[in-house]
Amino acid sequence: MSSADASASAEADSEPWRSEDPVRPTAVRGFGDRVFRWQLTAAGVTVLAIMAAVGVFLLLRATAALKVTGFSFLTTAQWQPDVHHFGIAAVLTGTLLIALVAVAVSFPLALGTALFISDVAPRGLRRTLVAMVDLMAAVPSVVYGLWGLFFLQTHVIGLSRWLSQWLGWIPFLHVDGAQPGEPLASSSVYTASTFVAGLVVALMVAPIQCSVMREVFAQAPLGEREGAYALGATRWGVIRAVVLPYGRGGMIGGTMLGLGRALGETIAVYLIISPVFTIQPHILQTGANSVSSLIALHYGDASDFGMSALMAAGLALFLLTLAVNFTASSVVARSRSGAQSEA
Amino acid sequence: MQDVEDSPVVAVADGIAEEAVVPDPPDQPRRIGGLSRTGVLSLCGAAASGLCIAILLFGQLAPLSGAFGFTVVAYATFLTVYAVLTGLEEDGPAIRDKVMTVVLWSAASVLFSGLVLVVGFTLWRGREALPHWNFFTQDMQAAGPLDPLSNGGIAHAMLGTLIMISIALAITVPLGLACAVYLNQIPGAFSRFVRTIVEAMTALPSIVAGLMVYATWILGLGLQKSGLAAGFAISVMMLPIVIRAADVVLRLVPGTLTEAAEALGAPRWRTVWHVILPTARSGLATAVILGTARGIGETSPVLLTAGFTAALNADPTAGPMISLPLAVFSFVKSPEPTMIARGFGAAAVLMALVLVLFTIARLIGGRGAGHRSKGQARRAARASRRDVQRFDDLHAPALPLFDGENH
Numbered sequence: 244m245s246s247a248d249a250s251a252s253a254e255a256d257s258e259p260w261r262s263e264d265p266v267r268p269t270a271v272r273g274f275g276d277r278v279f280r281w282q283l284t285a286a287g288v289t290v291l292a293i294m295a296a297v298g299v300f301l302l303l304r305a306t307a308a309l310k311v312t313g314f315s316f317l318t319t320a321q322w323q324p325d326v327h328h329f330g331i332a333a334v335l336t337g338t339l340l341i342a343l344v345a346v347a348v349s350f351p352l353a354l355g356t357a358l359f360i361s362d363v364a365p366r367g368l369r370r371t372l373v374a375m376v377d378l379m380a381a382v383p384s385v386v387y388g389l390w391g392l393f394f395l396q397t398h399v400i401g402l403s404r405w406l407s408q409w410l411g412w413i414p415f416l417h418v419d420g421a422q423p424g425e426p427l428a429s430s431s432v433y434t435a436s437t438f439v440a441g442l443v444v445a446l447m448v449a450p451i452q453c454s455v456m457r458e459v460f461a462q463a464p465l466g467e468r469e470g471a472y473a474l475g476a477t478r479w480g481v482i483r484a485v486v487l488p489y490g491r492g493g494m495i496g497g498t499m500l501g502l503g504r505a506l507g508e509t510i511a512v513y514l515i516i517s518p519v520f521t522i523q524p525h526i527l528q529t530g531a532n533s534v535s536s537l538i539a540l541h542y543g544d545a546s547d548f549g550m551s552a553l554m555a556a557g558l559a560l561f562l563l564t565l566a567v568n569f570t571a572s573s574v575v576a577r578s579r580s581g582a583q584s585e586a
Numbered sequence: 587m588q589d590v591e592d593s594p595v596v597a598v599a600d601g602i603a604e605e606a607v608v609p610d611p612p613d614q615p616r617r618i619g620g621l622s623r624t625g626v627l628s629l630c631g632a633a634a635s636g637l638c639i640a641i642l643l644f645g646q647l648a649p650l651s652g653a654f655g656f657t658v659v660a661y662a663t664f665l666t667v668y669a670v671l672t673g674l675e676e677d678g679p680a681i682r683d684k685v686m687t688v689v690l691w692s693a694a695s696v697l698f699s700g701l702v703l704v705v706g707f708t709l710w711r712g713r714e715a716l717p718h719w720n721f722f723t724q725d726m727q728a729a730g731p732l733d734p735l736s737n738g739g740i741a742h743a744m745l746g747t748l749i750m751i752s753i754a755l756a757i758t759v760p761l762g763l764a765c766a767v768y769l770n771q772i773p774g775a776f777s778r779f780v781r782t783i784v785e786a787m788t789a790l791p792s793i794v795a796g797l798m799v800y801a802t803w804i805l806g807l808g809l810q811k812s813g814l815a816a817g818f819a820i821s822v823m824m825l826p827i828v829i830r831a832a833d834v835v836l837r838l839v840p841g842t843l844t845e846a847a848e849a850l851g852a853p854r855w856r857t858v859w860h861v862i863l864p865t866a867r868s869g870l871a872t873a874v875i876l877g878t879a880r881g882i883g884e885t886s887p888v889l890l891t892a893g894f895t896a897a898l899n900a901d902p903t904a905g906p907m908i909s910l911p912l913a914v915f916s917f918v919k920s921p922e923p924t925m926i927a928r929g930f931g932a933a934a935v936l937m938a939l940v941l942v943l944f945t946i947a948r949l950i951g952g953r954g955a956g957h958r959s960k961g962q963a964r965r966a967a968r969a970s971r972r973d974v975q976r977f978d979d980l981h982a983p984a985l986p987l988f989d990g991e992n993h
Contacts, residue, residue: 279855283676283772285781286764290825294787297822302802329792363690371624372694378944379701381876383883384792385911386933389918390704393711393926402654409655417970446700453697475616477683500789510915535793535886542800542890552804557797561790568789572782 298561305555307548315557317494322520322537331556336522336562337437337532342505343510344441344526349449350498356449357456357497361463362482373457380450388511391443394483396434399442403433403527417513418528435517437531443511448501455500455575459493460486496575503568507560509535534560590631616680625684628671636664644664665689672702705941715931722935726896735924740932742898743913747882747939748815750892753817754881758824759874765825766832767858781833787826795823796887804891811893815903816909820940828877835869836862846886868950875947879940885911 309316311327319330360372407418418432463486471481487494512533518540519530536552545553640660664683672684709874715721721739729738769781799819803809839862847857851948863870891907894916908916919931 263762275855276853279853279858280772283768285775286761287768287772289761290765290829291780291783293822293825294783296802297787297790297794300801300806301794302587304805310648343738352693352697355690356697359690363687364694367978372698374703374944374948375698375701376943377876379697381879381883381935381940381944382701383705383885383911383933383940385883385885385914386708386937387704389914389930390707392918394703394707405654446704449697450702475823477616477679479683479686480679503789507789507793509791509793510889510911511809514915514918535791538793538797539886539889542797554797554801557794561794564791564794565791566684568786569782 259310274349293573297437298558301554301558301561304551305558306551308551308555311548320520320522322541322552324549327548329552331521331534331537331559333509333522334532334534334560335563336524338506338534338563340437340524340526341441341444341508341531341533342502345444345448345505346498346502348442348445350451352445353452353456353497353501354494357453358486360457360546361460362478362486373454376453376457378511379446380454382447384447384508384510385514387443387447388514391439391511395442395457396439399439400433403438407433409525415524416514417525432529433527435515435529435531437516437523437526439530440512440515440531440533441526443515444505444508444567447508447511448504451504452497452501455497456493459490463489474553487532492574492577496571496573499567499571499574503564503571506564506567507535508533510528510540512536513539539546545580549553593880608843611625624675625672627666629688630665630667632671635667636660636662639663659693660890705937708930708937710932711927712934714927721931725898727894727898732922733924735927738928740910740913740928740935742761742895743908743910743932744935745898745900746892746907747909747911749813749900750820750888751878751882753814753902754821754824755874757818757821757883758828758877762825762828762874762877763832765829766836767862769829769833770836770862771854771858776789784826784829784833788830790823790826792823792884793886793890795819796890798822799887800890809905811891811906812904813892813899813907814886816907817902819891820881820884822879823884823887824881827872827880831873831876832866832870835866835873838869839865859938871950872947875943875950879943879947882909882943883911883936883940885909885915888912889915910939931934 299487308324308329312319312330312537316330317335318332319328320333322329322334356372356376360369360376364372403418406416410416411418467485467489468481471484476484513536516531516533516536517529518532518536520532523531534556538557541549626776637660638665640656643659659832665688668688669681669685672681675949676684718735718739720736723741724737724739725742726738726740727742765780765784769777769784796819799815799822803815803818804811809815838974843861843865844857852860881935889912893906894912895906899905899907914929914932914936917932918930920926939954979991
């Protein structure tokens, strides 16, 4: 029997069998698989429920306070819930200012470090540097707070004085009660300020921004980089022409993720600032406040209604960070698809 | 370019005659990166002149003062001088490249020196409390604020941290990993929705997590503040972090491995259990450990849900419990120097704990899914040899002699 015959007969044998019962390459879903799928879905639903519960319970607890104040909750700068005179105007401004200072300081640092790791640093050093950035993100916030309170604060007074002396004409850098020409003037007007808190928070959020940016920069297409080098570009030329345009989404998204983290920071801010309940636009001046440190400060001695008011403040913070973070992750996700490198 | 066009004129000047007589210099490949002698020299020269000009301005000539202004002036001078020195030899793009390289180096060194300062300062200030052995074995029940460091310690906070993080891990690890597998294995509109929510929740302010547990557990159910509540609060905060990291790792498992398992007819749960999870094991462990490091350091959820205590409490279900970060927080709020020293000691212990966890995570992780360490490769080879042996043994007696006995 020749091989041709054999294959022909095999063909003849298999042909009717295949047409009657086509073998589809799908795994059989047995009982075990169905149970498995149900378990996994249950886990997903549980996680979703926990995350939804955060918002729902805050809202439930906050309704009592929100009913009393209504819209003025957003415009009142005082915090006296027991006489029904309270609002988050001051603390929300403080939160935003601290976060803005933090992002303004951390953005150049994070961008520089991310570019350094992705393009400039010696190859052998890169893994170590990435690990160091990750470690920086894992350092507990209370440790940053300690450092800010006992180390940075005393060293930053000179900087604050210098800024207010030379740039005090810019409204938000003005400091009441400062005596610029007087070397022996009290330095206490410069401590416990938005600026100091912002600097500490900047160190805490920089690693998050840096790792997001680095990830996006590392994905910049190798072909385009090499093309730029082949055309005679310098390393900075490649960064300008390829890496930065490609990574723009990651830069925006990473910065906003850092902003979201900065808005929610509690303990470091609580340790550093001295709380005030007025809108404090002078960032170098002592006294500031944030929503999270307000909660940490008042939860202990709050009445039932005061607790409800704190829950409302927490809800506002929650919604704010959620909005910032949703925007950030959608920007990052869009940049990862590489859609921008085509343009 | 300029040199070549001007060559007849320039050739007269004897200083650069050698350059000019070459009519069309061959293209030199551009040096990108790497050290050269002139580069190092101009860097040193620029640094020296930056420093000198700043000292001159601040000490003698101008009424400037302050360390910050000094740094700014010195750095600006340094950059300018460096640009000028580089410009003596190189063209415009190269100058920009060199200057920006220096700027990137300085940005990275500022950030990393910040990290070194934070860690170093904490460990340095912790040196007063750490040599006392009782610091690790006693609680603060018998020690007042004025007592010396040889009395009282943070044993209660260490135990509390251990208990709280165990509770949080007991919740987070199974639930988080199952959810990550769900996101990977059962794609669809709903799992995309879950993923979006989880990603948005990674930036959940930790105090909001504490507030939520406070609202449900303490105000809603009327239970007292306890270690259990703090464990819940920490796990609410840790869950999204662990899920997200595990999700990324699971996505990296090579598709060929799962396809091979499916082709052999394995049901999905066996594929996940025997192929996907073992392949991603090191990455998953890293995700869990990094989440743990973050959870251990959280103060504000614990602050709201655990309460303060100076006594050792090993029962998470009843009575207040304290954790290391919360102990640091309460110690340093005291004006007494010994209490502040205790706070730094506790912070140093916490920092050491995070460092150890981080090192472990780097040691077992750090490799992509499917890449094995040498030991793992050896073990796999040994197992595979055993399997070959087993198959051989199975087939060896398959002689007609024993055929009857098998049936």
